[in-house]
Amino acid sequence: DGGITQSPKYLFRKEGQNVTLSCEQNLNHDAMYWYRQDPGQGLRLIYYSQIVNDFQKGDIAEGYSVSREKKESFPLTVTSAQKNPTAFYLCASSTHSGSMTGTQYFGPGTRLLVL
Amino acid sequence: DAKTTQPNSMESNEEEPVHLPCNHSTISGTDYIHWYRQLPSQGPEYVIHGLTSNVNNRMASLAIAEDRKSSTLILHRATLRDAAVYYCILRDVPVYQLIWGAGTKLIIKP
Numbered sequence: 487d488g489g490i491t492q493s494p495k496y497l498f499r500k501e502g503q504n505v506t507l508s509c510e511q512n513l514n515h516d517a518m519y520w521y522r523q524d525p526g527q528g529l530r531l532i533y534y535s536q537i538v539n540d541f542q543k544g545d546i547a548e549g550y551s552v553s554r555e556k557k558e559s560f561p562l563t564v565t566s567a568q569k570n571p572t573a574f575y576l577c578a579s580s581t582h583s584g585s586m587t588g589t590q591y592f593g594p595g596t597r598l599l600v601l
Numbered sequence: 602d603a604k605t606t607q608p609n610s611m612e613s614n615e616e617e618p619v620h621l622p623c624n625h626s627t628i629s630g631t632d633y634i635h636w637y638r639q640l641p642s643q644g645p646e647y648v649i650h651g652l653t654s655n656v657n658n659r660m661a662s663l664a665i666a667e668d669r670k671s672s673t674l675i676l677h678r679a680t681l682r683d684a685a686v687y688y689c690i691l692r693d694v695p696v697y698q699l700i701w702g703a704g705t706k707l708i709i710k711p
Contacts, residue, residue: 490644521701528688528701529645576644589635590699591646 487515492577497598499571505589507562507596509549509577512573519578519590523548528589529576564598572600605689609705613679618668621674621705623697628669633692635699636674638665638685648674684709 490511499505511518517536517576521529531544535554549568554560559578564571574597606624613619625634636648647662649656651672656663662675676683686702 501630525686526703528703529699530701574642589647590637590645590651595642596645601640 489501490577490579490591492575492593492596494596495594497596498601500601502566504563505579505598507564507598508560508563509551509559509576509593510536511556511577511579511591511593513591514557515579515591516557517580517583518554519580520544520552520560520562521578523576523595529548532562561576571598573598576584576599603700604700605691607687607689607702609703610708612708612711615681616678617706619676619683621676621680621687621689621707622671623628624671625672625689625691626670626690629692629693634653634663634665634669634672635690636661637690637691638683639688639704640685641664641699648687649694651674679707681705681709 493508497505519534520532522532523529530546532550533541533544533552535541538554538557539551541552541554549565551563573583574595576595580590619628633650633652635650637645638648639645649661651663651665655665664673684707686704686706687698690699690701692699
């Protein structure tokens with residue numbers, strides 16, 4: 487089945503630790519996205535990538551980093567510089583992000599908690 | 602960026618139609634209107650989108666006002682599985698983002 491997988495489902499981070507969230511898609515989509523969602527709020531864009539080896543900052547990129555070495559994969563690293571990382575993290579993909587419809591397909595999410 | 606306004610929550614009875622409103626008074630001519638929904642502890646899923654004309658698909662219908670300053674998502678016969686947060690979002694081409702608000706929490710009563 488085609489879709490987006492995220493792992494792990496839950497992740498615990500210690501103070502000062504970097505952690506990496508995995509996102510893989512087999513939809514052959516060009517564009518991929520990372521969002522953060524806090525309780526009771528909408529999604530906020532962290533980073534997005536329109537093509538392999540290229541990515542752009544979203545609204546809240548500080549304290550996060552990404553890479554896009556393969557079309558299928560777009561891992562997100564939450565660095566120690568992100569002082570309030572506790573949130574629900576969602577990965578999405580779409581056909582080229584400039585497409586007229588802009589429909590995004592989402593993974594099941596990773597919930598990050600700070601110990 | 603054009604913004605949307607939705608009620609925080611709505612209640613409906615099971616097997617009855619549901620009309621979820623969305624105001625977007627500053628919409629531009631190139632903004633598409635998208636609806637997504639998010640079940641508890643899951644990622645959002647696409648519901649429907651439109652530009653000017655009303656749209657129908659297997660999940661829902663989208664009614665767009667003639668002046669495009671408001672729209673309504675219609676679930677024709679709500680079930681308990683439709684309980685979710687529904688987001689009305691504007692997408693401006695060629696900006697490659699969706700601007701998410703807090704959405705409407707739909708509560709379905711059995």
